[in-house]
Amino acid sequence: VRAVDIIQKKRDGHELGRDEIAFFVDGYTRGSIPDYQASAFAMAVFFRGMTAAETVALTESMMRTGEVLDLSDLPGPRVDKHSTGGVGDKTSLILAPLAAAAGAFVPMISGRGLGHTGGTLDKLESIPGFRVSLSLKEFRETLHKCGLGLIGQTPEIAPADRKLYALRDVTATVESLPLIASSIMSKKMAEGIDALILDVKTGDGAFMKKFEDSKALAEAMVRIGRGMGKKVSALITDMEQPLGRTVGNALEVKESVETLQGRGPKDLESLSLELAAWMLHLAGIAPGLDAARTRVRDALASGAGLRKFQEVIELQGGDPRVCDDTSRLPQARETVELRSEAEGRVAGIACRTVGQAGMLLGAGRETVDSRIDPAVGIVLHKKVGDPVREGESLMTLHVDDRGRLEEATRLLRQAVRVAREAPPATPLVRLVLDR
Amino acid sequence: VRAVDIIQKKRDGHELGRDEIAFFVDGYTRGSIPDYQASAFAMAVFFRGMTAAETVALTESMMRTGEVLDLSDLPGPRVDKHSTGGVGDKTSLILAPLAAAAGAFVPMISGRGLGHTGGTLDKLESIPGFRVSLSLKEFRETLHKCGLGLIGQTPEIAPADRKLYALRDVTATVESLPLIASSIMSKKMAEGIDALILDVKTGDGAFMKKFEDSKALAEAMVRIGRGMGKKVSALITDMEQPLGRTVGNALEVKESVETLQGRGPKDLESLSLELAAWMLHLAGIAPGLDAARTRVRDALASGAGLRKFQEVIELQGGDPRVCDDTSRLPQARETVELRSEAEGRVAGIACRTVGQAGMLLGAGRETVDSRIDPAVGIVLHKKVGDPVREGESLMTLHVDDRGRLEEATRLLRQAVRVAREAPPATPLVRLVLDR
Numbered sequence: 001v002r003a004v005d006i007i008q009k010k011r012d013g014h015e016l017g018r019d020e021i022a023f024f025v026d027g028y029t030r031g032s033i034p035d036y037q038a039s040a041f042a043m044a045v046f047f048r049g050m051t052a053a054e055t056v057a058l059t060e061s062m063m064r065t066g067e068v069l070d071l072s073d074l075p076g077p078r079v080d081k082h083s084t085g086g087v088g089d090k091t092s093l094i095l096a097p098l099a100a101a102a103g104a105f106v107p108m109i110s111g112r113g114l115g116h117t118g119g120t121l122d123k124l125e126s127i128p129g130f131r132v133s134l135s136l137k138e139f140r141e142t143l144h145k146c147g148l149g150l151i152g153q154t155p156e157i158a159p160a161d162r163k164l165y166a167l168r169d170v171t172a173t174v175e176s177l178p179l180i181a182s183s184i185m186s187k188k189m190a191e192g193i194d195a196l197i198l199d200v201k202t203g204d205g206a207f208m209k210k211f212e213d214s215k216a217l218a219e220a221m222v223r224i225g226r227g228m229g230k231k232v233s234a235l236i237t238d239m240e241q242p243l244g245r246t247v248g249n250a251l252e253v254k255e256s257v258e259t260l261q262g263r264g265p266k267d268l269e270s271l272s273l274e275l276a277a278w279m280l281h282l283a284g285i286a287p288g289l290d291a292a293r294t295r296v297r298d299a300l301a302s303g304a305g306l307r308k309f310q311e312v313i314e315l316q317g318g319d320p321r322v323c324d325d326t327s328r329l330p331q332a333r334e335t336v337e338l339r340s341e342a343e344g345r346v347a348g349i350a351c352r353t354v355g356q357a358g359m360l361l362g363a364g365r366e367t368v369d370s371r372i373d374p375a376v377g378i379v380l381h382k383k384v385g386d387p388v389r390e391g392e393s394l395m396t397l398h399v400d401d402r403g404r405l406e407e408a409t410r411l412l413r414q415a416v417r418v419a420r421e422a423p424p425a426t427p428l429v430r431l432v433l434d435r
Numbered sequence: 436v437r438a439v440d441i442i443q444k445k446r447d448g449h450e451l452g453r454d455e456i457a458f459f460v461d462g463y464t465r466g467s468i469p470d471y472q473a474s475a476f477a478m479a480v481f482f483r484g485m486t487a488a489e490t491v492a493l494t495e496s497m498m499r500t501g502e503v504l505d506l507s508d509l510p511g512p513r514v515d516k517h518s519t520g521g522v523g524d525k526t527s528l529i530l531a532p533l534a535a536a537a538g539a540f541v542p543m544i545s546g547r548g549l550g551h552t553g554g555t556l557d558k559l560e561s562i563p564g565f566r567v568s569l570s571l572k573e574f575r576e577t578l579h580k581c582g583l584g585l586i587g588q589t590p591e592i593a594p595a596d597r598k599l600y601a602l603r604d605v606t607a608t609v610e611s612l613p614l615i616a617s618s619i620m621s622k623k624m625a626e627g628i629d630a631l632i633l634d635v636k637t638g639d640g641a642f643m644k645k646f647e648d649s650k651a652l653a654e655a656m657v658r659i660g661r662g663m664g665k666k667v668s669a670l671i672t673d674m675e676q677p678l679g680r681t682v683g684n685a686l687e688v689k690e691s692v693e694t695l696q697g698r699g700p701k702d703l704e705s706l707s708l709e710l711a712a713w714m715l716h717l718a719g720i721a722p723g724l725d726a727a728r729t730r731v732r733d734a735l736a737s738g739a740g741l742r743k744f745q746e747v748i749e750l751q752g753g754d755p756r757v758c759d760d761t762s763r764l765p766q767a768r769e770t771v772e773l774r775s776e777a778e779g780r781v782a783g784i785a786c787r788t789v790g791q792a793g794m795l796l797g798a799g800r801e802t803v804d805s806r807i808d809p810a811v812g813i814v815l816h817k818k819v820g821d822p823v824r825e826g827e828s829l830m831t832l833h834v835d836d837r838g839r840l841e842e843a844t845r846l847l848r849q850a851v852r853v854a855r856e857a858p859p860a861t862p863l864v865r866l867v868l869d870r
Contacts, residue, residue: 007607011481034470035470036470036473039478040608043446043479044607170471171475172446172479
């Protein structure tokens with residue numbers, strides 16, 4: 001087999017075999033297949049797509065270039081959630097403790113934020129002392145002790161994916177459904193989980209803006225996961241406005257703690273509970289989804305979820321007192337109100353624009369090398385449908401560096417649309433993929 | 436401008452501007468754009484194609500990465516022929532001297548053979564002492580002295596094309612019409628010519644087997660040449676059987692000399708004369724194609740073409756006596772006859788197979804690094820339509836190394852089809868593109 005023949009076969013629209021895909025992925029990871037053949041291959045995949053069998057084979061091959069955690073010694077099912085990323089999406093911080101409190105093991109490997117989207121690792125790191133870069137040994141110990149662990153991708157996990165993703169980024173081959181789906185799943189499936197609930201965002205603030213694209217991505221990922229013998233379902237959820245009321249790392253941790261205290265915003269609480277219930281359901285911990293929902297709600301009401309969060313924070317070197325006193329989280333130097341110039345109802349909050357404004361304030365990364373300011377961000381006082389009076393505050397900006405404040409404010413002013421009438425509310429969960 | 440944006444623009448089917456194409460080609464040649472971006476670009480071009488304007492811009496950009504000969508000091512028009520390659524195609528050796536004898540200047544830069552096709556350089560090198568690697572200075576001097584020069588591609592000519600072609604070869608991006616056409620034309624247009632006749636082969640032994648593909652390639656090349664302000668036309672000519680009666684380097688030189696002596700096979704003579712006439716016509720040397728045909732025929736009949744060939748051989752270091760005594764050319768150690776097992780008429784000679792058999796005997800290259808044996812090859816005694824008796828010789832194999840003789844013989848036996856009836860003769864020139 002020669003790499004060029006595999007490229008040509010894909011180019012000409014023929015289905016590749018498992019062995020051919022494994023040969024290509026292994027060779028590329030080891031360096032015997034050069035970047036220029038991998039980029040030509042990726043472009044051929046962009047145009048020709050991949051069958052379900054090819055996509056599973058690609059995912060498995062990429063996963064097997066690195067370590068695949070064996071967590072079978074944990075005394076219970078292992079389950080995780082993956083979100084395709086959004087603005088104000090801090091459900092991981094809420095659902096992981098809740099699911100762990102209800103008896104699941106949650107070995108969560110997360111990413112960092114880029115552009116308008118936030119990342120779980122950045123949020124966790126706003127907790128003073130919290131270490132996301134545990135060794136795999138420490139990760140195991142944490143899981144054994146408290147039922148969850150929250151870390152970043154290690155170099156041992158799916159090195160093929162890291163190498164290929166960097167190449168795709170500079171060869172205009174990112175936007176390929178099978179490549180996106182296999183990239184995500186190769187990392188998630190390396191966690192050694194039995195079940196996975198996917199939260200595929202759709203709308204202005206999502207990676208995939210169009211519902212049909214989000215649905216296609218969700219379907220592709222569900223197919224891969226099931227093709228690898230795991231319990232995988234997907235929720236397609238709304239990202240037309242930020243989730244909850246905060247955008248910015250410490251602000252989002254604060255809101256997560258409040259949600260675990262039972263005082264969170266309704267949209268954030270309900271999506272977090274629903275995803276946690278799906279985790280228990282897929283992991284077979286509860287007999288059916290409704291029973292799972294009850295168990296998750298109990299874990300919230302009893303405070304078991306909050307205590308679990310406190311426990312993992314302490315085990316990972318963070319200050320557990322933030323769960324009792326969120327003022328221990330980093331605070332920005334000043335706050336600035338953005339007031340409404342009109343009266344009526346909030347008809348829309350351009351989600352991506354809010355994320356970009358947060359990035360300008362320092363809450364997000366413009367490039368992978370940008371530094372994040374954990375304290376800054378945005379607190380939304382009004383969401384879509386809320387009534388608003390002229391001069392009333394729409395949001396509070398938490399600011400450390402005024403350098404780009406003006407630009408951020410201008411963006412945020414454009415982002416909020418006030419009108420006489422608000423559109424009818426869209427459901428948070430747009431579709432469930434559970435066939 | 437970033438390379439990745441240019442790749443994406445092409446990937447998404449938008450037309451690239453001249454500046455974008457020049458930026459990409461220059462960057463790639465200098466090394467600031469890496470191979471992996473160039474291969475992704477080439478694959479995007481494979482799928483999306485290129486507009487006429489893009490193809491012209493690509494050709495010009497590649498040409499301008501190297502030296503473009505300025506031959507304006509020659510006292511007459513400069514014109515060349517380019518063939519897409521075939522089996523037994525030695526017209527260059529005949530038409531270049533004829534056109535030069537009739538008053539044109541022919542700065543011919545040719546290639547080597549690969550696979551089943553032969554190359555002009557290999558044929559010329561079978562003439563004892565002949566040097567195809569003149570410096571550009573020597574090339575100019577030769578052109579000034581005798582009106583033609585016959586050399587190989589120098590490193591100074593279109594380095595972008597050489598680099599890109601090597602990359603395309605290993606990334607399954609060879610088979611792209613705009614890339615093929617611009618590759619050929621970037622080198623030809625660097626010759627500093629005013630006019631060019633293209634001989635695009637079609638049929639079993641051609642690079643493009645299907646007539647429609649050959650036509651598309653011819654049209655693309657004609658468009659490029661005219662887009663660059665040159666007189667360019669194309670003949671699409673038949674390559675369903677070998678041209679003339681010989682395949683193999685010294686054998687083809689011998690046949691070319693015989694043709695210049697007026698004793699060549701009809702098909703070879705007529706195509707060589709026709710192409711030479713087109714050269715004179717396009718160069719404006721003769722008032723119309725018919726007048727050009729007369730001048731070329733005169734140059735043949737008077738022996739001026741043969742003398743011109745002798746002159747260029749001597750100027751390029753070769754033994755000019757081969758034009759009087761072809762036995763001075765390399766001779767194979769032995770000859771083997773392939774006899775007909777049937778009686779009837781030759782109904783077909785699988786052209787590519789004959790080329791491959793020649794390659795096995797040592798007349799061609801299996802890979803670019805293979806060594807060629809100038810003496811070996813095949814002499815066809817029967818062409819399509821000829822009557823044949825059982826036991827009569829179909830061809831003579833000129834052999835030095837019996838190592839792969841059996842394999843070659845088996846191929847050749849498969850190649851010749853004898854039947855009761857031969858199909859009607861196809862015209863040698865299938866189409867003229869002269870709009």
